Amino acid sequence: xxxxxxxMALAGIVALGCQNGGEAxxxxxxxxxxTGAETEERKVEMPSEGYRMDRAEVLGIATAFNxxxxxxxxxxxxxxxxxxVQEVANMIEEDHAVAHQQEMQMAQDLGIALATDTPTxxxxxxxxxxxxxxxxxxxxxxxxxxxxxxxxxxxxxxDRMLEEQLIPAAEGDLAQHLRGLQQVVRRHERQLTEVxxxxxxxxxxxxxxxxxxx
Numbered sequence: 399x400x401x402x403x404x405x406m407a408l409a410g411i412v413a414l415g416c417q418n419g420g421e422a423x424x425x426x427x428x429x430x431x432x433t434g435a436e437t438e439e440r441k442v443e444m445p446s447e448g449y450r451m452d453r454a455e456v457l458g459i460a461t462a463f464n465x466x467x468x469x470x471x472x473x474x475x476x477x478x479x480x481x482x483v484q485e486v487a488n489m490i491e492e493d494h495a496v497a498h499q500q501e502m503q504m505a506q507d508l509g510i511a512l513a514t515d516t517p518t519x520x521x522x523x524x525x526x527x528x529x530x531x532x533x534x535x536x537x538x539x540x541x542x543x544x545x546x547x548x549x550x551x552x553x554x555x556x557d558r559m560l561e562e563q564l565i566p567a568a569e570g571d572l573a574q575h576l577r578g579l580q581q582v583v584r585r586h587e588r589q590l591t592e593v594x595x596x597x598x599x600x601x602x603x604x605x606x607x608x609x610x611x612x
Contacts, residue, residue, distance in 0.1 A: 451567040454505075458513030459522065459564060460579065461501050463556055466526035467494040473533060474545040482593050483542035489589070490549070493582050500575060508572075518563075526552065546594050553587040 451459075471491035475484050505512050513519065529548035536544050560580040568576055 455513040464494040464498040470530045478542035480542040
């Protein structure tokens with residue numbers, strides 16, 4: 399039997415921790431994004447009561463999530479000015495690339511075609527698109543700040559979706575893969591939060607006094 403992301407296997411390949419700091423900021427308002435107390439949250443569309451996703455849809459949702467993460471992480475790795483943002487983006491890109499490859503192999507082994515156009519997939523892709531658009535529209539240090547802020551939100555949403563929708567709909571190797579992916583998502587969220595916290599600390603530090611030279 400082929401093995402797919404058993405338990406913490408994928409999370410275990412990540413040895414890189416984030417060590418540096420920056421400054422945090424909130425992203426522009428986006429559909430479903432947490433941008434402030436006044437922003438009404440629109441969750442990813444939930445299936446109707448009694449509906450059970452099949453394997454094609456479950457894998458399609460996981461794949462849509464992973465490919466969106468790879469795209470955003472690649473951009474942040476290449477364009478963020480903060481070293482620790484570059485490092486965490488590189489880790490996210492690599493981990494989601496591994497997960498994506500596993501899902502492609504699993505679909506081939508199971509002989510199924512991935513779902514690509516369901517309400518849940520469309521909503522998930524729209525949330526990621528708006529987050530990525532906000533990052534691409536930024537410049538300088540704001541690229542890293544907005545990337546980290548939106549990624550924390552997206553990873554928390556992915557964790558909830560895995561827990562409430564995808565894992566309950568899966569079994570066998572697919573369920574095992576999704577549990578491993580959930581552990582990776584949680585690890586990413588923790589490390590992104592650490593980076594954001596360091597940004598806030600740096601932002602609160604007063605600027606050094608300038609010596610008078612005249």
